[in-house]
Structures are given as structure tokens and as C-alpha cells.
Amino acid sequence: MCHSQQTQLPAHDADVQLAAAQVPQAAACLSTGSRRRRLWELPERAHCPVVGVCLPMPILRRVAEKTFQGRNIDTDYGLHSGAVSECRKRTVLADGMQRELEKRYAMQLRQAARLKQVEALSDWWAQCATTDLAGALWATLTHPRCTPKLEAQILAEVHMLQHQVGTTQPTDNQRLHQLAQDKTQLAAALAQAQARTQQVSRDRHERLQAQQRQIAQLKAELTARDSTVKQLRETVQTLSATTNSVCQRNQANEVALQAQRINALERSLQNTEHECQRRGRVIDAQAAALRGHATAENPARQPVASATKEAIRLENRAVLCVGGRTASVPHYRHIVESTGGRFLHHDGGEEESLTKLDSTLVAADLVICQTGCISHNAYWRVKDYCKRTGKQCVYVETSGTTGLKRALTSLSNQ
Incomplete structure (x- = not known):
């Protein structure tokens, strides 16, 4: 704890004894009303901790320079000592410090003003001193209910705190130095990270611009392609309108020509069929004549021939013919x-x-499949169905009435 230049710096025990000896004197000066004490009304032993704790050096220097019209005081110690000396009575500097303290700790003063008992004030000091020592010190010492005992207790605690601060200051300075080094390292790391971020941002911006240029180029190509497609469609429509009548005439001529060919082939086919039927009848007649001669020569074979002739009768059975020419x-x-x-x-x-x-296969009793005149799929359908159901089926490679007759004879013999 520091004093003015005129006062010797006492030892701790002497300071505590002095505080105890001045308790009755302070008690006599303690107001029993509601008015708070001013800075110069506090005992002298309180001036040093109040000025040192409650007024930071930059604030104290600003108040002093304002009071002394810009006159500068060289050292912090000289400024502190002079300010403590000015607090013994009401002076211009003491008034300036009083106003600064009232303004600086207005919130703490309002909180303490609600306390009406000494015990409540003591509890509030103990609670606030650990987090806001300066505000709690000024509000408690100037409170109307601050007794000399509480005052001596507070000053003793502040005195010991100052010693503890002095003891821990080297460690704090070392820690502060370490923190400064850490800050420098972190600042360097942050600068590197910011540089990398800026580079990434520039790269991303360049890629974005390249993509935008590519998109613009693709849009231009798409527009040109759409224009080309539109022109081609118009050209196709024009050509279609021009050649439509020509195509229709060519198609009509081709259809007519194909119809003539089909009619000629059908007539030729019918003539061929008639010729085949005529030859079949001739062959049947010759076969009947031969069977008649054979019967006359060998009567024992007559029942077999008769049975064969009867077997050809289908007796109202449904015969399905798959394939064949339409004209036949x-x-x-x-x-x-x-x-x-x-x-x-x-x-x-x-x-x-x-x-x-x-459905036609289901309705049939006998099936004749002309394999040369049906599709591959139809052939396999007929074959699969007859195999699964066991229905009689004869496969004929060539179409015509002769093949059909042979198929009927084969079915009757099965």
C-alpha cells in the first residue's frame, strides 16, 4: 500500500494496529443518517487503496491532467502519491476523483443503496469482492451503514490482496508473455489460413467464371442447333408437301400393279388346283378299277377294302386346317x-x-398343319398343343388338295 511523499510506508502490523486505533475516531465521524461519505471524508488509511484500486492509472492521469490544465506528471508513482495527498481535504483534484468514482461505479452504488443493515452490507461485500473488487470497495466504504469494524476488515483484506497481487505478478507476467507468444503464433497461423482461404476463394472464382463461360458457349451452340433444327423441319415440311402427291400416285400405281400380279397368280393357282383335282379324280377312278379287279381275283381281301373306305368317313368330326393358300x-x-x-x-x-x-385348336378334333404356309410361331403353338393334349395332328409340307387328302387318309388310319 502506497502513501504520500510526506508519510513513511509502515509495516503491516503497525498498519493494522493503526487501523484498530483509529476505529473510535472513525466511529465518531460515521454518519448515522442516509448520506454517503465523500472521498475526503474517508480516513487517511483508506485513500491509498481507494485511489490505487478504484481508479486505474490512465483514468487517474486523465482526471489529473484535466484538473491541472494539461500539466503532465512524469511517473505513475508521483501521480498516485499526489492524488492520495489531495484526498485529505476537499480540493479540486479530490472533487474530480469523487465525480469520476460516482460515475464509474454508479451501478454498484445503486445495488448497495438497497442494503439497510450492516450484516447485509458485509455479505454483499464478501459476495462482490471476488468478481468486482473496485466497485465493491467504493460502494461499501462510502455506504452509510459501513461501521468502523467493517471498514477495518475491508481495508485489511484489500491490503493482503495487494500483497498477493505483488507475489503473483511475476507468474502473471510470465503467463502474459506466454500468451503473447501464443497470440503471435496463432496470428501467424491465422494469416496462413486466411492466405489459403483467399487462394481457395480465387481458385473457386476462376472455376466459376470458366463454368459460366462454358455455359454461355453451350447456350449459344444450343441456340444455333435449335435454329438449324427449325430450318430443317421447315425444309422437310416443304419437301413433304411437294412430294406427297407424287408418293401417293406412285403408291397407287404400285398397289394396282401388285393387285394385278396377285390376281394373275390366283388364277394360275386355281387352274393348277383344278388340274390337280381332275388328275386326282382320274387317279381315284383308276385306283377303284384296280381295286375292283383285285377283289374279283381275291374275294378274301374285299372286307379290308370296304373297311378302309368306311374309315375315311369323319362322322361330323371337326377338322382344323392350319395354313394353306387363301384361294384353296x-x-x-x-x-x-x-x-x-x-x-x-x-x-x-x-x-x-x-x-x-x-381357341380354334380347342374346338378341333383333328389337326392338319401345312408347315410351308404358316409362321414359325404358329407351327410351334400347334405342335406344343397337340403334344400336350394328345390330339391327332398331321404335318403337310406342301399345300394343295392332294396333300389334304393324304393327310385325311393318314388321320383315319391312326
């Missing part, structure tokens, strides 16, 4: 119905749906 279908129907059967037909997928083939 009436001839197929005549042959089947002349033997007593019901005629069914499916073109094997040429024009009729293959799904209809399944």
Missing part, C-alpha cells in the same frame, strides 16, 4: 365336308391373330 380354302372345305366332317380354318398368323389359334 373353299376346296379344303369341300373335301372335308364331303367326308362327313366339319371344316375349321386358321391362316397360321398371316392375317388372323395367334390368340385365336388357341
Whole structure:
């Protein structure tokens, strides 16, 4: 604890004894009303800790320079000692320090003003001194209910705190130095991180600009492509409108030509079929004549021939013919119905749906499959169905009435 230049710096025990001896004198001066004590009304032993703790050196220097109209005091010690001496009575500097203390610790003064008992004030001091020593010291010492005993206790605690601060100051300075070094290292690391961040930001900005340029180029190419497509579509429409009538005429001519060819082939086919039927009848007549001669020569074989002739009768059984030429279908129907059967037909997928083939196979009793005139899919459908159901089926490689008759004979012999 520091004093003015005129006062010797006492030892700790002498200071405590002096504080105890001045308690009655301070008690006589203690106001029993509600008015707070001013700085010059505090005992002299309180001036040093109040000025040293409650007024930081920059604040104290500013107040002093304002009071003494800019006159500078060289050392902090000289400024502190002079300020402590000015507190013994009401002076211009003491008034300036009083105003500064009132302004600086207005909140703590308002808090302490609500305390009406000495015990409450003592408890408040103990609670606030650990976190706000300066504010608690000024508000408690100037409080109307601060007794000499509480005052001596506070000054003793502040005195010991000052010693502890002096003891721990080297450690704090060392810690402060270490913190300063850490700050320098962290500042360097931060500068490096900021430099990297700025570089990353510049790289990202460059990539973004490159992507934007690429997007603009792609948009331009897309616009040009759309324009080209539009021109091509207009050209196609123009060409289509120009050549549509020509194509229609060419298609009509081609259709007519194909129709003529089909008619010529159908007429040729019909002539061929008629010739085949005529030859079949001739062959049948010759075969009947030969069977007649054979019967006359060997009567024992007559029942077999008769049985074969009867076996050809279909007795109202449904015969499905899959495939064959469209022009030959009436001839197929005549042959089947002349033997007593019901005629069914499916073109094997040429024009009729293959799904209809399944239902037609179900309705048939006998199946004749002309393999040369049906689709591959229809052939396998017929073969699979007849194999699964066990239905009689004869496969004929060539179409025509002769093949159909041979197939009927084969079915009757199975």
C-alpha cells in the first residue's frame, strides 16, 4: 500500500494496529443518517487503496491532467502519491476523483443503496469482492451503514490482496508473455489460413467464371442447333408437301400393279388346283378299277377294302386346317365336308391373330398343319398343343388338295 511523499510506508502490523486505533475516531465521524461519505471524508488509511484500486492509472492521469490544465506528471508513482495527498481535504483534484468514482461505479452504488443493515452490507461485500473488487470497495466504504469494524476488515483484506497481487505478478507476467507468444503464433497461423482461404476463394472464382463461360458457349451452340433444327423441319415440311402427291400416285400405281400380279397368280393357282383335282379324280377312278379287279381275283381281301373306305368317313368330326393358300380354302372345305366332317380354318398368323389359334385348336378334333404356309410361331403353338393334349395332328409340307387328302387318309388310319 502506497502513501504520500510526506508519510513513511509502515509495516503491516503497525498498519493494522493503526487501523484498530483509529476505529473510535472513525466511529465518531460515521454518519448515522442516509448520506454517503465523500472521498475526503474517508480516513487517511483508506485513500491509498481507494485511489490505487478504484481508479486505474490512465483514468487517474486523465482526471489529473484535466484538473491541472494539461500539466503532465512524469511517473505513475508521483501521480498516485499526489492524488492520495489531495484526498485529505476537499480540493479540486479530490472533487474530480469523487465525480469520476460516482460515475464509474454508479451501478454498484445503486445495488448497495438497497442494503439497510450492516450484516447485509458485509455479505454483499464478501459476495462482490471476488468478481468486482473496485466497485465493491467504493460502494461499501462510502455506504452509510459501513461501521468502523467493517471498514477495518475491508481495508485489511484489500491490503493482503495487494500483497498477493505483488507475489503473483511475476507468474502473471510470465503467463502474459506466454500468451503473447501464443497470440503471435496463432496470428501467424491465422494469416496462413486466411492466405489459403483467399487462394481457395480465387481458385473457386476462376472455376466459376470458366463454368459460366462454358455455359454461355453451350447456350449459344444450343441456340444455333435449335435454329438449324427449325430450318430443317421447315425444309422437310416443304419437301413433304411437294412430294406427297407424287408418293401417293406412285403408291397407287404400285398397289394396282401388285393387285394385278396377285390376281394373275390366283388364277394360275386355281387352274393348277383344278388340274390337280381332275388328275386326282382320274387317279381315284383308276385306283377303284384296280381295286375292283383285285377283289374279283381275291374275294378274301374285299372286307379290308370296304373297311378302309368306311374309315375315311369323319362322322361330323371337326377338322382344323392350319395354313394353306387363301384361294384353296373353299376346296379344303369341300373335301372335308364331303367326308362327313366339319371344316375349321386358321391362316397360321398371316392375317388372323395367334390368340385365336388357341381357341380354334380347342374346338378341333383333328389337326392338319401345312408347315410351308404358316409362321414359325404358329407351327410351334400347334405342335406344343397337340403334344400336350394328345390330339391327332398331321404335318403337310406342301399345300394343295392332294396333300389334304393324304393327310385325311393318314388321320383315319391312326
